[in-house]
Amino acid sequence: MKAPPISILGVGRTDYEPKPGTTIPELVYRAVQAALTDAGLTMRNIGARVTASVDLWDGLTASNVMITEVVGAVMQPESRVAGDGLLAACHGAMSILSGTYQTVLIVAHCKSTMGDRWGITNWTFDPIYQQPLGLDDYYAAALQVSALRSSAPLFACPPADGAAAIILSSIPAPITIRGMGWALDEHYLGDRDLTDSPALRQAARRAYNLAGIIDPKHDFTFVELSDHFDYQRALWASILGLDGFPNLNLSGGLARGVPSFVAGLDCLIEIVLRLREKTGIGLAHGCWGPAGQGQVVMVVGQ
């Protein structure tokens, strides 16, 4: 990756238990404060913010509006990626690489227990052919399992509420971003080979090239994959060249209950925490949309 490398100065997150009595700004506040404390910084040190959230999950138009104060964006720069938090981290890293900002706060939030979890995802499908069929992310996963000819039951990670934050900077620090990539797959499920994910292949190719990863099984020390459904862990691992890789999802993966859109950023936080204990190279992965239509990969190293 072109100089200067982007370092990860701090990470923070809430727990992900369902929290009917806690507002979204409060969740975000906790994650942001934890990341600032972890980095030994104050909000004054933050040059810009990239937030990640999706309106229909919040029931708000411009779902970053209510968190302006808690991310410190009053009279300050902020942008919002409508997608997975790991994607927001990629964008934050690029805005630093562009020379515009030195230190950027990345925050993702979702209170997935507030709404009709699968019903919402029906509105992701094109309104002409697929939405009227009643498809949602659960059915898309069922189709993927069926395409994989898997006999294992379909297990979805439990719904969860929470927020996660990281602080990226051009200020040197031990853990740095080595590579990243993301891509969108074909939208129509009937046009996709659901046993594969060309989007993940493409995202990984970009990230591996930037990071100089040649033999993933050998080069990586830790890998955290977004397994929104149980079957996805093996599918993504195989596409990433990580069949049988031992240090895969040591966190327990999303089955422990991690909110949508926070998931990719949570994977990154898991990797950062492990790399602080043991030097090496880690991979964080995020995906969003039906059967993982959107894919994002980040390689970080100590």
Add this chain to the structure above:
Amino acid sequence: MRRVAIIGTGQTKHTKSHNDLNQAELVHQATTRALVDAKISFRDVDAIILSNMELFEGRALPEMWVGEGAGGYLKPVMKIATGGTSGTSACIAGCHQCASGLFDIVLVVGWEKHSEGATQTGMALTDPLWDRNIASGAVGNFALSISQYMAERGVTPEQAAKVAVKARRNAAKNPYAHLQMPDITVDQVLSSRMLANPVHLLDMCPQSDGACALVYAAEDRAESLCARPAWVRATVTRHDQPYIGDLDRRLLTMRTLRDAAREAYQQVGITDPLRQIDVAEIYEPVSYAELAWYEALGLCAEGAAARLIDDGSTEMDGVLPVNPSGGVLSTNPVGASGVIRVAEAAMQVMDRAGAHQVENVRTALATGYGVYAWSDVIILSIDK
């Protein structure tokens, strides 16, 4: 930092209802036109930024379906959404991604298809405890702030109506504009239906269906692909408080726009914006806002905005033409509106604006406005 320039733009015709094109097709049409304008193909595009406010159409993650329209299959696609500023935020994001060194060509596409949703419902999905009851939707919350602006600045409905007239007359020369009214008069604006005192129907922007795309290229590519690219010289963002009651005299101070403009001018070396900027494409959702933005942008002293519209300073032949395209008052597909501002500013710098081209443009200003008082400021120039 790598220099970045805009090398092509493309728009659909903006209209009340595009029954002929779905959202993906709208995006495809604007994208193809931008690629043709930039003389490149889908293959040359390294990354794509999309801009859309999905609850206006009642969608979730619309890039999943619409991304293909922009040629997004297996490409890095990211959707940026920040309310009304979505389009300018996406343009700033695209510029930063191109400047990062990871991508050489970045496509930005904004779209909205208001005819497929209920815009007021989307606007009402704000904070449910306080603001939903008192400030839902642009008309109501602007009426509050405009009353205060008029009282303190002494601006009259006639002066605001002149802004509305200027916009729709300019739009008549822009083939893509939605409301084209070459013969509109001040009396017509003042006698149009009252929406919320003092805002008349013709003081307000329309709800449009449309898409707009632009192509960024990094320094070397921009110079080899385009004889007269529009170089990005400044990109500044300021957000503000989430509750309308916490914004101190919103239109009177418009502190986000004031601060963002000041920083952008400083980066480019502008000390007298009225004379040093050759054309401005500003995001004015309501006639009165344009006057307030003149002050915040430092085009005049506080309280002197009405004079700029009275003496024709911001008309097509004035010292600083503002919104030759017809602006948001004539065309407002929200997710595209900010992209249109930047694209129109680029067209002026590139000398490709056709019938609404201003002569001898070297420096152009584009702004975005969103939520209650969020601002983006972008400055483009013929000079690298």
